[in-house]
Each structure stands twice: as C-alpha cells, then as structure tokens.
Amino acid sequence: MNKHAGLFNKMPISIEQRESRLGWKLIAPSLGVIGLLIIYPILYNIYLSFFDVKLTGEKFFIGLANYEKLLQDTAFYGSVLTTIIFLIGTVVGSTLIGLLVALLMNLQFPFRNVARAIILLPYFAPIISVVFGWQFIFDPVNGIYNHVMVEVLHVTDQRHNLIGDPHTALLVVIIFDIWRHFPISCLLIISKLQSINRDQYEAAAIDGCGPLGRFFHVTLPEIYFVLGTLVILRLIWNINKFEDVFLLAPNVQTLPIFTYYAAFTGIIDQGFAATISVVQFLFLSFLIYFYVKKVLKW
Amino acid sequence: MASVTLKNIYKSFGYVEVLHNINLEVDEGAFVVLVGPSGCGKSTTLRLIAGLEDATEGEVLINKRVVNLIEPQHRNIAMVFQNYALYPHKNVRENIIFGLKRAKAPKDLINRRLERVSRILELEDLLDRKPAQLSGGQRQRVAMGRAIVRDADVFLFDEPLSNLDAKLRHQMRSEIRRIHREYKTTSIYVTHDQVEAMTLGDKVVVMRDGFIEQHGSPMEIYLKPNNIFVATFIGAPSMNMLDATLFPGFVELEGQKLMLTKRINENDIPLPKEGKKLKLGIRPDFFLDEDIVGKETHLAIIRNAHIDIIEPLGFDRELDVQVGNQALKARLDLRTMAKEGETINLCFDMERAHFFDVGTEKRLSIH
Numbered sequence: 001m002n003k004h005a006g007l008f009n010k011m012p013i014s015i016e017q018r019e020s021r022l023g024w025k026l027i028a029p030s031l032g033v034i035g036l037l038i039i040y041p042i043l044y045n046i047y048l049s050f051f052d053v054k055l056t057g058e059k060f061f062i063g064l065a066n067y068e069k070l071l072q073d074t075a076f077y078g079s080v081l082t083t084i085i086f087l088i089g090t091v092v093g094s095t096l097i098g099l100l101v102a103l104l105m106n107l108q109f110p111f112r113n114v115a116r117a118i119i120l121l122p123y124f125a126p127i128i129s130v131v132f133g134w135q136f137i138f139d140p141v142n143g144i145y146n147h148v149m150v151e152v153l154h155v156t157d158q159r160h161n162l163i164g165d166p167h168t169a170l171l172v173v174i175i176f177d178i179w180r181h182f183p184i185s186c187l188l189i190i191s192k193l194q195s196i197n198r199d200q201y202e203a204a205a206i207d208g209c210g211p212l213g214r215f216f217h218v219t220l221p222e223i224y225f226v227l228g229t230l231v232i233l234r235l236i237w238n239i240n241k242f243e244d245v246f247l248l249a250p251n252v253q254t255l256p257i258f259t260y261y262a263a264f265t266g267i268i269d270q271g272f273a274a275t276i277s278v279v280q281f282l283f284l285s286f287l288i289y290f291y292v293k294k295v296l297k298w
Numbered sequence: 299m300a301s302v303t304l305k306n307i308y309k310s311f312g313y314v315e316v317l318h319n320i321n322l323e324v325d326e327g328a329f330v331v332l333v334g335p336s337g338c339g340k341s342t343t344l345r346l347i348a349g350l351e352d353a354t355e356g357e358v359l360i361n362k363r364v365v366n367l368i369e370p371q372h373r374n375i376a377m378v379f380q381n382y383a384l385y386p387h388k389n390v391r392e393n394i395i396f397g398l399k400r401a402k403a404p405k406d407l408i409n410r411r412l413e414r415v416s417r418i419l420e421l422e423d424l425l426d427r428k429p430a431q432l433s434g435g436q437r438q439r440v441a442m443g444r445a446i447v448r449d450a451d452v453f454l455f456d457e458p459l460s461n462l463d464a465k466l467r468h469q470m471r472s473e474i475r476r477i478h479r480e481y482k483t484t485s486i487y488v489t490h491d492q493v494e495a496m497t498l499g500d501k502v503v504v505m506r507d508g509f510i511e512q513h514g515s516p517m518e519i520y521l522k523p524n525n526i527f528v529a530t531f532i533g534a535p536s537m538n539m540l541d542a543t544l545f546p547g548f549v550e551l552e553g554q555k556l557m558l559t560k561r562i563n564e565n566d567i568p569l570p571k572e573g574k575k576l577k578l579g580i581r582p583d584f585f586l587d588e589d590i591v592g593k594e595t596h597l598a599i600i601r602n603a604h605i606d607i608i609e610p611l612g613f614d615r616e617l618d619v620q621v622g623n624q625a626l627k628a629r630l631d632l633r634t635m636a637k638e639g640e641t642i643n644l645c646f647d648m649e650r651a652h653f654f655d656v657g658t659e660k661r662l663s664i665h
Contacts, residue, residue, distance in 0.1 A: 202350050203383035205370040207444070208400035217396070221387035 042281065048274035055268060066275035076276070079258040082170060083239065086254050089174035090181070091234045095227060097178060098185025103219075105186065106193045116190070123183040131247040134176055138162045169249040176248055177238070185230050192226045193219070228295045232288065239284050255280045299484055300361035300451035301326045302347055307356035309342055309508075316342055317508045320356070324486060324501075329478050331487045331499035335531070339508040340488045344454050347486060349373050360451060376445035377454040381461060382437045384429040384444070391425040394443045401448070415447045418477065435466045442470075446477060455487040459494065471497055492532045496520065504528050521650075526577060526659040529652060535582050535616065537652075538626040543573035544653060551578060552622025556598040559648050560664070567662055576662065579652040582616070585628035587636065588643035597645040603628075608638050617642070 013021075049066055051059040070076055105116055122130065138145050140161040149155045162168045196218065204214045242256045250257070255276065263273030302324040309317035317339045324330045332340040345351040346358055349370035357364050365373055376397070384393050394415060398408045416422045419439040429437055438458060445453055455474075459467045471494060478485055489495055495502045496516045503513040504527075512524040523529035523537075530536040542551045546569060549556050562569060588599060603619040603626075610632075617628045617636065628644055636642045653662045 197381075197383065199379050199381065199383040200385070202348075202370070203377070203379060203385075203444075205350070206348060206375060206377045207397035208371045210369075210371055213400065217385065221385075 045274045045281075046278055048271055049278045051271045053270040053274075059271075062271070066272050067279075069272060070275050070279065075253070076258065079253045079255055082252060083254045085170060086174060086177075086241075086245070086252070087235060087238055089171075090177040090238050091231055093174065093178035094182040094234060095185050095230055097182040098230070099189055099223075099227070101182065101186045102189035102193060103215075105190055119186060120183045122180050127180075127243055127247065130180065131176075131244075134172070134248060135163060138172060140164070163249050164251075166251045169252050173245050173249050173252050177241070177244055180244065181234065181237075185234075188226055188230055189223055192223045196222050225296065228291075232291050232296070235287060235291070236284065239280070239287075299326050299482065301359075302452055302484060302486065303357075303359040303362070304343070304346070305357040305359065307343070307346065307358070308354045309339075309346065309351065310354045315354075315508065317346075320508075320510060322503065322510070322513075324484060327482045327484055329485045329487065329498060329500045330503060331489060331495040331501070332503045332505055333489055333492055333495035333531075334505035334511075336490055337507075338505040340490075340505050341456055343505070344456055344486060344488045347452070348375055348377055348454050374450055375452045375454055376448050376450035377456065378441045378445050378458040380457040382429075382441040384437060384440055386429050389426050389428050390421060390432070390440050390443075393429065393440055394421075394447050397444065397448045411447050415443045418446075418480075419443050419473075434461055434463075435470070438462060438466075438470060439473075442474075442477070446481060446483075450483065453483050453485040455485065455489075457489055458487075460489070460491070467494075474498060492534065496532070502532075504531060506531075522661070523579075523652065524661055526579070526654045529579050529654070529661070533581055533583075535627050535629065537579045537581050539654070540578045540580070540621075540624050540626060542576060542578040544569060544576050545573045549578060549653070551600065552624060554601060554621075556600070556648065558664070559596065562664060567664070575656055577654040577656060577659075579654055580626075580646055580650070582627040582629040584646050584650045585630060586645045587630050587634040588645050589635065590630075590633050591645055594645070596647070598648045598651075600644045600646075602641045603644055604641050605636055605638055608636065619644070 048059075050061060050063060052062045052065070053059050101119060105112065105119065109115075137143050138161075140146055140159050145162070146159045150157060150159055160168070162172050200218045200222075201214050204218050209217060240256055241254070242260070245252050245254055246257055246260070253261070259273050259276040259280070262276060263270055302322075304320050304322040307317055307320040308315060320339075320343060322330075322343075332343060334340050342351060346353050347360070349365065349368060353366060358366055360373060360375070385396065388396065391412065395408050395412055398411065403411075412425075416425060419442060421436075421439055421443055424432065424436060424440075429440065432440065438461070441458065458474075459470050462470060474487075475498060487494070487498055489498075495504075499516055501513060502516050502519050504511045504519060506527055512519055512528045514522075519528060519532050523532065526539060530539065540551055542549050542556075544550075544562065544567070546562050546564070548558055550573065567574065586597070591597070600621055603621045605617055605619050606625075607618040609616040609618075613632055615630050615632060615634055615636075617630060619626055619628060619642065630636070634642075653664055654660065655662055
C-alpha cells in the first residue's frame with residue numbers, strides 16, 4: 001500500500017462537493033447584503049413592535065400593548081378592507097387585461113412590433129409625470145373627465161371630484177394601477193404564448209375544438225404558471241405599494257399608507273407603526289405560502 | 299369512411315405558388331401515400347384536406363361534399379402529426395379520448411373505444427402518464443390512438459414515423475398496415491420515405507415542386523416510372539441513369555452493344571442515322587453476375603465493368619462499378635466472387651430497363 005495514499009484519502013472532495021462549496025462562496029456576498037438590508041430591519045421591526053418608542057429615542061417595553069391597540073383600531077380594519085379591495089381589483093384587473101392584450105398582440109397584423117412597444121409605455125413612464133397627468137384628467141374644474149361627462153355627453157349635470165372623494169378615489173387608484181401595470185403582465189404572457197407550438201392548436205382543431213375550446217385546452221394550461229407567477233408578483237408588489245397610491249390619492253389608506261401616517265405624521269408613534277408593518281408582513285407571508293403551495297404547486 | 303377528392307387545387311403562400319393544379323381521387327377505404335422530397339407540397343396538400351390551410355383555387359371534397367369553407371373541427375377527420383402534437387398537460391388517457399369527449403360521446407362508448415385502442419396499441423400500462431414521461435415510440439402510439447379512437451371519416455398522417463429510429467419505424471409501419479386492415483378507414487399518408495410509400499400504399503402519389511408526377515400502385519410506379527425523377531426517387535439504391543445511344547436493334551453504352559429484345563417501331567420513336575441519345579435506366583437490383591447465371595442468350599451483358607467498391611450487406615453485395623466513364627451501382631447476391639479492383643460482366647434483362655428522353659426526361663415506351 002502506498003504510504004501517501006492515506007494523505008489523499010483524508011479529504012476526499014467529490015466534484016459535486018467542490019461545486020457546492022464554490023456555489024456557497026459565490027452567493028455569500030449577496031446573502032450578506034440581504035441579511036444586512038432586509039433580515040436585520042425585519043427583526044428590528046419585530047423587536048420595536050413590543051416597545052413604546054419616544055421621540056427622544058427612549059424605548060419602554062410594553063409587551064403586546066401595541067397589538068392590542070391595533071386590533072381595537074377601527075381605522076385599521078378600514079385600511080385592511082381597502083387593501084384587500086385594492087389587491088383584488090388591481091391583480092385581477094391587470095392580469096385579465098394583460099392576458100387579453102397579449103392574445104390580441106399575438107395575432108398577425110401590420111406594425112405589430114410598434115404596437116407592442118407602445119403598449120409598454122405606461123410602465124416605462126416616470127411615475128410622477130403620469131400621476132400628474134391622471135390628476136389633471138380627473139380635476140373637478142379643468143379636467144377632461146368632467147368636461148366630457150357633463151358638457152359633452154350630459155351623463156350627469158354635476159361635476160365630481162373623483163380623486164378627492166375617498167369612496168371613488170379607491171376606484172381611480174385601482175384603474176390607474178391596472179393601466180400602469182398591465183403591460184408587464186402582457187409582456188410575460190406574450191413571451192409564453194409565442195412558445196406554444198402551432199400544431200397543438202391544429203391538433204385541438206382536428207379534435208373538434210373551436211377558438212374557445214382551443215383557448216381553454218391549449219393556451220390556458222400552457223400559460224397557467226406564467227399567470228400564477230404574475231399574480232404572486234403583483235400581490236407582493238401591490239401589498240407594499242406606496243408611491244402609486246400616495247402620489248395619486250393620499251386619502252386612499254392602504255396598509256403601507258396607514259403605516260406611514262402612523263409612523264411619520266401627527267402624533268408620531270414608531271412602535272405602533274412597527275406593529276402595523278409586522279402584521280402586514282405576517283399577512284403577506286401567509287398569503288404567499290398558501291399561494292405557492294396551492295397554485296404554483298412548488 | 300369517405301372518399302376524398304381534390305379538384306384543380308392551386309395554393310399560394312403570398313406570391314409563391316406551391317401547388318399547381320392538383321387533382322386527386324381517393325376512394326372510400328383506400329390507403330393513399332403522398333411521397334416526394336421535402337418542399338414538394340405533399341404536407342400542404344394534406345393540410346388542405348384537413349382544413350388547416352385554405353386552397354387558393356379549386357375544390358376539396360370529402361364524401362362528395364365541398365368542404366372548402368368548413369372548419370377542421372367540423373370535417374370529421376383525424377390526423378397524426380409529425381411531432382405528435384400531444385396535449386402536454388393531459389395524460390395518455392385524456393389525450394386519446396379528448397376528441398370523443400368534445401363530440402359528447404356517451405361514457406360507455408368512450409370507455410369501450412379507449413379499451414380497444416389501448417389494447418391494439420399496447421398502451422394499457424401507460425394511460426396515466428403524461429406525454430413528457432413517454433419515449434418517442436410511445437408518444438407516436440398515443441398520437442395514433444388519438445386518431446383511431448374516433449370514428450373519423452378520414453385518417454391523415456403527416457410523416458408520422460420520421461422521428462423514430464429504424465427498427466421502431468419498421469414495427470410501426472406494420473402496425474399502421476394492420477390498423478388499416480382492421481378499421482378500413484380512408485387514409486392519406488404523407489412521407490418522404492419511398493420505402494414507407496411502397497409498403498403502405500394501395501396507391502402511391504409521387505409529387506415534386508407542387509406537381510403530381512405520377513400516381514398508381516406501388517409496383518406500377520416501381521416498374522413503370524413515368525420519368526427520370528420518379529424512376530430515381532422510388533427504389534433504393536436508386537435507379538442507374540446511364541448515357542446511351544439507341545439504334546433500331548440495340549443500344550450502345552460506352553462502346554458496347556446491348557441487344558434489344560424487340561425492334562424499335564420507328565413510327566413511335568424516330569431514330570436518326572447516328573442513333574438517338576437517351577438515358578438508359580436500370581435498377582441496381584436487376585443486375586446479375588454472369589459468372590453465376592452463366593451465358594443466357596436473352597440477357598444483355600455489360601462487359602468489363604471495373605469494380606471500385608464492394609459493400610457486403612449480408613445477403614446482398616452492393617457494387618460500385620465503372621463502365622467506361624460512367625459509374626453505376628449493382629446489387630448482387632452473396633454468391634458472387636467478385637473482388638474490388640477486378641472486372642465483372644453484369645447481365646440484365648432488357649425488359650427491365652427503361653429509356654428516358656434526354657430533353658423531356660419522360661420514359662419512352664419501347665417494350
């Protein structure tokens with residue numbers, strides 16, 4: 001037996017092991033950054049939610065008092081309801097409209113590529129400029145919406161401040177968000193639609209499917225997971241959505257905005273604000289867990 | 299079962315005309331094979347019958363009814379695609395019965411048919427698998443099952459075996475024959491493989507560049523090809539085409555006189571004094587080794603052919619030989635003692651040879 005054999009046998013590293021070590025080394029920096037910028041704030045936020053934080057920076061441990069206060073706050077339930085309506089409206093709306101436009105854009109017609117590029121504009125445009133545009137559209141005095149409704153079509157003889165009124169503002173915000181984000185749904189769905197083999201449709205036609213049958217038996221199963229991914233992405237984005245809502249209609253209090261008011265305006269209560277974000281975080285985590293298990297079947 | 303007729307069909311894609319005046323009759327219960335090199339229009343012809351393409355001009359009839367304006371889903375046809383086009387999200391069972399379910403067939407009928415088809419195609423153990431979990435041959439059988447499970451008027455096959463390996467292809471070929479014998483459904487089969495065409499079809503239609511070059515029974519096409527294209531396309535290895543000169547009693551090939559069995563009727567084929575230049579076509583399979591058959595007077599003999607290469611194929615030996623300046627192939631049986639580098643005298647029956655006009659490439663009827 002070779003004397004040196006033992007030396008080499010001591011550390012038998014297979015190729016897979018070597019690769020996995022390299023993998024860990026490569027992702028270590030990003031893990032560090034994620035830990036520092038995301039995990040630490042989350043943990044600190046949870047920690048803060050058990051304290052009464054004074055403006056001076058002093059902290060007093062108060063246990064679950066913040067949570068008690070939150071659960072007794074009727075404005076919080078209003079905000080949860082607003083958030084749910086906002087989520088359902090925007091996610092369903094932008095996915096359906098994205099799907100519809102994607103199906104249209106997948107047909108052959110002249111200047112299709114130009115049309116596809118134009119479709120993306122709402123998503124590219126800077127948020128602040130489109131928000132001002134939309135506010136101008138619904139302006140009660142000079143806005144084109146009221147002009148058309150009252151003076152041109154005579155649908156009503158009263159001018160409405162749709163954005164100023166909290167009841168209708170939510171609807172405007174939902175429509176705005178759908179308009180702004182359907183292009184991303186459309187883009188992802190088109191890319192999947194293009195990869196569906198034409199003979200799948202031909203086989204379905206020969207099996208007796210009309211256009212609707214072909215959609216449900218060929219297109220839909222193919223894009224199911226794209227739709228699923230879109231919905232989860234949009235859920236995550238929109239549950240935390242701040243600027244679109246706040247800039248267009250600050251009176252629509254979805255959870256992020258409710259938290260913002262609690263944390264940074266009026267009687268500033270950072271412990272309470274932290275509590276709201278913890279609840280929001282738990283809600284989102286539960287939603288995503290359920291969704292990933294049931295819909296995406298991971 | 300139904301008949302299929304194509305009447306004066308023209309088809310253009312944009313400015314390119316790909317089918318020129320196609321006329322085709324497929325009788326009830328017949329098995330017709332469209333064969334030709336890729337781009338000859340055979341698949342387009344099939345897709346016109348399926349309704350997946352519209353004819354630019356002309357009529358498509360199924361069961362003597364013009365179907366040009368009828369969508370594929372209402373033509374009651376079944377089709378097997380080249381890459382099978384199975385539904386990836388449905389398992390084998392659902393793939394097979396999908397058409398029946400769409401047609402709202404009663405449950406017990408669906409079950410009976412499914413059972414029969416899966417028995418015939420040996421799919422019983424695979425019914426719960428998804429297409430991705432099947433091998434190529436299994437997918438092919440599912441695609442077949444999906445077609446035959448329905449009571450379709452016509453089966454259309456678009457190169458269904460071209461993605462299989464040689465052994466499976468052979469096996470499925472017999473399977474398709476067996477299925478056709480059992481179901482007797484009118485079938486139209488597209489392939490570029492002349493072996494499939496010969497073995498499967500009651501009738502073979504040879505196409506090139508959007509034209510039908512010849513149609514007839516496989517043996518008709520093999521033994522009496524209309525022109526040089528059909529002669530060389532059908533049969534493997536393909537027919538030798540040799541430059542030769544025709545005289546009243548014989549044909550001259552590289553200075554050798556090969557005697558004809560009949561005198562040429564000069565009213566049919568005018569022969570100038572210096573003879574008529576033409577192409578002499580002989581299939582490699584029709585050659586015999588003179589050393590084996592002995593001197594038989596009725597056979598024509600090509601003497602002193604120089605053997606370049608011998609490929610032993612088991613029972614057969616394929617010889618690449620050189621006669622003067624021309625190369626030809628001969629397929630002899632294993633009794634031949636010929637060796638590479640030597641010469642051989644090749645006999646053939648002049649009745650089996652063909653003469654083709656150099657200009658029109660059409661076959662001259664001498665026999």
